[in-house]
Amino acid sequence: MFTSFAELSTPLVADACVRLGVPLRAAPPGIGAVVPGHRVAGRALPARHYGSVDIFLEAFTDARPGDVLVIDNGGRQDEACVGDLLALEAHAAGLAGVVIWGLHRDTPELVEIGLPVFSYGRLAPGPLRLADREPDALASARFGPHRITAEDAVFGDDDGVLFVPADRTEAVLDTARTIRETEREQARRIRAGEPLRQQTAFDDYLARRAADPSYSFRQHLRRIGGAVEE
Numbered sequence: 001m002f003t004s005f006a007e008l009s010t011p012l013v014a015d016a017c018v019r020l021g022v023p024l025r026a027a028p029p030g031i032g033a034v035v036p037g038h039r040v041a042g043r044a045l046p047a048r049h050y051g052s053v054d055i056f057l058e059a060f061t062d063a064r065p066g067d068v069l070v071i072d073n074g075g076r077q078d079e080a081c082v083g084d085l086l087a088l089e090a091h092a093a094g095l096a097g098v099v100i101w102g103l104h105r106d107t108p109e110l111v112e113i114g115l116p117v118f119s120y121g122r123l124a125p126g127p128l129r130l131a132d133r134e135p136d137a138l139a140s141a142r143f144g145p146h147r148i149t150a151e152d153a154v155f156g157d158d159d160g161v162l163f164v165p166a167d168r169t170e171a172v173l174d175t176a177r178t179i180r181e182t183e184r185e186q187a188r189r190i191r192a193g194e195p196l197r198q199q200t201a202f203d204d205y206l207a208r209r210a211a212d213p214s215y216s217f218r219q220h221l222r223r224i225g226g227a228v229e230e
Contacts, residue, residue, distance in 0.1 A: 002041040002066065002096075002153070002169075008176045010159045016175035022168045025152075027099070027161035028075070028144040031118050034107060038116040040097035040156040042068040043166060044148050046141035049073040049081045049102070051130040056086055059138055065094035068154040070163075072141035073102030080123045084109035091115045099154060099161050101143045118156050200224065 005013075017024035033039075045067040047059040059069065069090055073081045082098060083106035090098055097116035104110065104119040105126065140149045146163060148154075153166045164172055189199055197203075205220040 004173050005041040005155055008173065008180060010155055010157050010162050012176040012180050013155050013162055013164065013172060015179050016172045017164060019175055020171060022172055023165060025146040025163040029160070030120050031161050033156070033158070034104060034110045034117045034119065036158065040068055040099065040116040040118065040154060042066045042096040042154055044068055044070045044150055044152040044154050044163065046070045046072070046138065046148050046150065048134065048137045048141055050133050051127040053086060055133065055137055057089065060089065060093040063093050063095060066096045068096050069098045070141045070143060070148050070154060071098065071100045071102065072143065073100060075101050075120070077103065079103065079125055079127045080105035081127060082117065082119065083126065084113065087113045087115050087117060097156070099156060116156070118161055
């Protein structure tokens, strides 16, 4: 299922969620791949960090090939919680990647390892703290305002990271492909000399809106079968 994301993007997945009314949770702005261009997709494997790597090693014991480790480090900016050894272990466990609500280190080594790692930046110091672990530390992870569990899927690329309910993933990806094809055709027509205003019958929209101020552009696009905004 997740292999079909290779031909899509997080903006398309986001638009598909909006169109289907599927709950969409986006990681807060600023997250990016250690290696630009890396992409990731898979089932979420949540873990909360308390200062020690053992929580991640325990998470790997229940991992399935293709899972994505979702690390809740509270968005901390004073420590890096992932380095080269964790990335190597994740790779050995068959994970598809790691996304961190926090920072990473050992950047050259992570680049060499090649496992997709998404974080909010790099920082040399590792954890100096050791907090008490909560009983449900491997049941869920916070990522910004969102609660992520193994019932979620993770998608990441150069535009950010999204979390989507796993049981809606197939429908979301199918809809994302439909939107992609519509937008590709619209782009082709623009390049061929047919402006988007013409394709979307924009003059007709303006006339309808003048007669009915409640008539929105999204309503208009749905009526004519355009994509653009969703």
